Each structure stands twice: as structure tokens, then as C-alpha cells.
Amino acid sequence: SQKIEQNSEALNIQEGKTATLTCNYTNYSPAYLQWYRQDPGRGPVFLLLIRENEKEKRKERLKVTFDTTLKQSLFHITASQPADSATYLCALATGGGNKLTFGTGTQLKVEL
Amino acid sequence: DVKVTQSSRYLVKRTGEKVFLECVQDMDHENMFWYRQDPGLGLRLIYFSYDVKMKEKGDIPEGYSVSREKKERFSLILESASTNQTSMYLCASSLPSSLTDTQYFGPGTRLTVL
Numbered sequence: 453s454q455k456i457e458q459n460s461e462a463l464n465i466q467e468g469k470t471a472t473l474t475c476n477y478t479n480y481s482p483a484y485l486q487w488y489r490q491d492p493g494r495g496p497v498f499l500l501l502i503r504e505n506e507k508e509k510r511k512e513r514l515k516v517t518f519d520t521t522l523k524q525s526l527f528h529i530t531a532s533q534p535a536d537s538a539t540y541l542c543a544l545a546t547g548g549g550n551k552l553t554f555g556t557g558t559q560l561k562v563e564l
Numbered sequence: 565d566v567k568v569t570q571s572s573r574y575l576v577k578r579t580g581e582k583v584f585l586e587c588v589q590d591m592d593h594e595n596m597f598w599y600r601q602d603p604g605l606g607l608r609l610i611y612f613s614y615d616v617k618m619k620e621k622g623d624i625p626e627g628y629s630v631s632r633e634k635k636e637r638f639s640l641i642l643e644s645a646s647t648n649q650t651s652m653y654l655c656a657s658s659l660p661s662s663l664t665d666t667q668y669f670g671p672g673t674r675l676t677v678l
Binding site for chain 1: 568595599604605606607608609612622623654656658660665666667668669670671672674
């Protein structure tokens with residue numbers, strides 16, 4: 453069956469360190485993969501998109517990698533701050549018309 | 565900035581009631597989506613629409629219907645609410661995939677069915 457896996461356990465890191473979140477998938481061949489941030493009680497907010505022919509994408513302190521052979525994306529936040537604390541969702545393009553399938557998300561907590 | 569609004573942040577209904585959840589976007593987006601989000605299950609697609617009066621089933625359409633009479637408005641209808649429909653409901657919109665692939669989400673409606 454098709455599956456998208458994100459680490460369900462919360463990730464706690466110290467301020468200033470690099471946070472690395474993982475998204476693994478099986479039985480998909482997505483044209484692209486997206487990462488969203490979700491704060492408690494709010495809707496997800498788009499962060500980054502990476503296409504199947506791209507290995508890496510950066511935006512300020514964020515970096516995403518996409519390995520279609522391993523079927524894995526890594527999401528890095530460098531120099532993390534307490535304001536980065538949130539749940540991060542990966543989403544795969546799984547059909548036409550922007551149809552996305554989401555992972556369950558990983559909660560990140562950045563501590564002082 | 566794209567703005568997606570949902571009619572209520574919190575809603576409490578009784579079993580068997582007909583429930584309407586409204587979503588409005590102000591950016592002339594063709595695509596609109598309804599998801600529900602539950603702990604441990606993530607976001608699951610209920611229905612989506614590519615254009616006015618068009619709709620397609622998502623992964624979990626049972627117990628739901630939708631209406632899109634105007635481009636900016638996409639309604640989710642629970643014909644007869646049940647307790648297992650207690651959830652956070654999220655609406656999203658996007659331009660056609662030929663232009664962009666980003667979805668813009670509303671703030672969500674937390675529905676409780678008693």
C-alpha cells in the first residue's frame with residue numbers, strides 16, 4: 453500500500469542547532485514534494501517545494517533534499533530558534549490538479 | 565496575500581444534524597479542497613474541485629458531500645452528522661497545477677458532534 457512516513461515522535465533540540473526531519477514514502481513516484489509548517493489550531497503554511505529532478509532546495513535557514521532512489525526527503529532548519537517550534541508536514545503530489553497526500557507530521561520543539 | 569476563510573473556528577452539533585462548513589478564497593483560485601485532520605492520521609482529503617460545479621472524491625468521501633456554485637466558495641456538507649465526524653476540518657485552495665503547486669489553507673474549523 454502507499455504510505456508516507458514521518459517520525460511520529462516529537463523532536464526536541466537546543467536553540468542554535470540544526471534540526472533534521474525525515475519524510476519517507478513507499479509506492480509513490482511523486483513529481484514533487486512539499487513541506488508545510490503547522491502551528492497549533494491553525495492551517496498548514498507552505499514552506500518549500502522540491503521537484504523530482506532537483507536534489508536540494510534552500511530558502512533562508514531552510515534546506516530540503518529529495519532522494520527519489522531512497523524515496524526520502526530531509527528537511528533541515530539551521531540555527532534553529534524557539535519560534536521554529538511547530539509541526540512540519542511533508543506532502544507528495546499524488547495525482548493531477550495539485551492533489552497532495554500528506555504525512556502525519558513531526559512536532560519540533562526548540563528549547564532555549 | 566492569499567486569504568482563505570472558513571465560516572467558523574469552532575462548531576458543536578448533535579448527531580443527525582445537517583452541518584454546513586463554508587470556505588471562501590479571495591484569490592480567484594480554480595482548485596479548492598476539503599481535508600479533515602485527526603491525531604495520528606494526518607490530513608486526509610475528503611473532496612476537491614477544479615472548477616465551479618465540478619467535484620471529485622478524495623480518499624474519504626463517505627458521509628460528506630460538497631457544493632461549488634461560485635468560484636470563490638466551496639462548501640462541505642455533512643448530511644447527518646455522526647460522532648466519528650468530530651475532527652478538525654481544513655479548506656485549501658490553489659491555482660491550476662500548470663501555474664503553481666502550492667496549496668493555501670484556511671484556519672480550520674474544529675467540529676464536535678455530540
